Amino acid sequence: MTEVKLLGGQGRGDYAQARLAEFVANCRRKKMAVTPQRRAVLRALLESGDHPRADRVYARVRREHPHISLATVHRTLERLCEVGEARKVTPLHETARYDGNTRPHHHVVCVRCKRVEDLEAPEFDTLLAGRQTLGEFHLLGCSVEVRALCHRCRKRTAGRSPSAA
Amino acid sequence: MTEVKLLGGQGRGDYAQARLAEFVANCRRKKMAVTPQRRAVLRALLESGDHPRADRVYARVRREHPHISLATVHRTLERLCEVGEARKVTPLHETARYDGNTRPHHHVVCVRCKRVEDLEAPEFDTLLAGRQTLGEFHLLGCSVEVRALCHRCRKRTAGRSPSAA
DNA sequence: TAGCAGATGATAATTATTATCAATGACGGA
DNA sequence: TCCGTCATTGATAATAATTATCATCTGCTA
Numbered sequence: 601m602t603e604v605k606l607l608g609g610q611g612r613g614d615y616a617q618a619r620l621a622e623f624v625a626n627c628r629r630k631k632m633a634v635t636p637q638r639r640a641v642l643r644a645l646l647e648s649g650d651h652p653r654a655d656r657v658y659a660r661v662r663r664e665h666p667h668i669s670l671a672t673v674h675r676t677l678e679r680l681c682e683v684g685e686a687r688k689v690t691p692l693h694e695t696a697r698y699d700g701n702t703r704p705h706h707h708v709v710c711v712r713c714k715r716v717e718d719l720e721a722p723e724f725d726t727l728l729a730g731r732q733t734l735g736e737f738h739l740l741g742c743s744v745e746v747r748a749l750c751h752r753c754r755k756r757t758a759g760r761s762p763s764a765a
Numbered sequence: 766m767t768e769v770k771l772l773g774g775q776g777r778g779d780y781a782q783a784r785l786a787e788f789v790a791n792c793r794r795k796k797m798a799v800t801p802q803r804r805a806v807l808r809a810l811l812e813s814g815d816h817p818r819a820d821r822v823y824a825r826v827r828r829e830h831p832h833i834s835l836a837t838v839h840r841t842l843e844r845l846c847e848v849g850e851a852r853k854v855t856p857l858h859e860t861a862r863y864d865g866n867t868r869p870h871h872h873v874v875c876v877r878c879k880r881v882e883d884l885e886a887p888e889f890d891t892l893l894a895g896r897q898t899l900g901e902f903h904l905l906g907c908s909v910e911v912r913a914l915c916h917r918c919r920k921r922t923a924g925r926s927p928s929a930a
Numbered sequence: 931t932a933g934c935a936g937a938t939g940a941t942a943a944t945t946a947t948t949a950t951c952a953a954t955g956a957c958g959g960a
Numbered sequence: 961t962c963c964g965t966c967a968t969t970g971a972t973a974a975t976a977a978t979t980a981t982c983a984t985c986t987g988c989t990a
Contacts, residue, residue: 748902
């Protein structure tokens with residue numbers, strides 16, 4: 601059986617404090633303004649151990665910051681992802697794509713042009729194969745999305761590291 | 766190096782014909798009406814080897830079927846996924862979720878309530894570790910989404926197999 | 931501390947998807 | 961083969977999430 605570990609919502613307390621301090625330092629380094637709104641959005645994100653949608657973050661930030669705009673929350677979350685302070689748990693293509701191939705398979709997605717190709721990689725499936733459950737979860741299967749740059753996009757892309765990592 | 770294989774757009778010609786015949790048979794078995802629209806949508810999906818969005822499918826279907834409604838295309842694609850004739854290449858939660866945890870990790874998502882938990886599974890990453898490219902793709906990393914049922918949802922869910930597989 | 935580039939708030943616009951509902955047509959039974 | 965029923969369709973309105981716009985404001989460097 602392979603090593604897989606569920607992580608509890610560990611984004612609380614000290615961790616949040618440390619990350620917030622790091623964030624300020626990183627902003628200074630990157631010449632990115634440290635505004636109260638940005639701090640508040642990141643704090644709200646770190647304090648909610650789950651994976652909130654923008655509107656949940658908005659609701660939480662408003663408790664301390666009643667004047668913040670929803671647009672700012674959206675913008676800030678995107679910004680945080682760009683600079684590597686957060687991750688967006690969504691596929692690279694925002695809108696639904698459909699696939700007529702019903703055999704089990706995974707996908708490679710170009711992070712730039714969002715082109716999707718099918719990928720056969722039975723290894724991925726075998727990793728969970730022996731396992732029925734994980735903590736309180738009853739496992740059904742898994743989908744792997746391999747992030748990549750296609751040939752064409754690679755030629756045109758300068759280094760903008762964290763957003764793709 | 767592990768066995769991973771890119772699949773070309775193999776959804777053409779004979780394959781489409783066979784799948785279409787199967788589809789009709791499956792509909793009969795499941796008492797689901799076989800309408801020209803449904804046939805056309807599935808054919809369009811099979812004929813486009815890529816992973817089209819609903820609007821692309823709509824555009825293609827309209828060439829033969831100028832009166833079809835966009836709503837029907839959306840409905841039909843969803844329906845096809847429900848009965849296992851197609852797959853939706855999108856996370857289970859439609860709207861963006863954000864994650865303040867910047868360590869590399871994956872996710873478990875409950876297919877019913879869409880709850881997301883972090884998952885540490887280095888094994889997944891090692892599978893691609895030795896590999897720089899895959900066909901014309903330059904690899905960057907991968908995200909695994911493990912589909913599961915959380916404890917609470919499991920208790921309330923009757924068997925509706927294909928949509929979750 | 932002044933000035934400016936970048937950030938914000940308010941709001942409009944856009945985009946994808948779903949809901950509504952009357953009209954239609956697929957399909958099992960006569 | 962025809963008929964009645966009920967799922968499906970088309971047209972359109974509604975919803976929901978996100979992005980664009982733009983005037984105003986504010987961190988930050990000099």
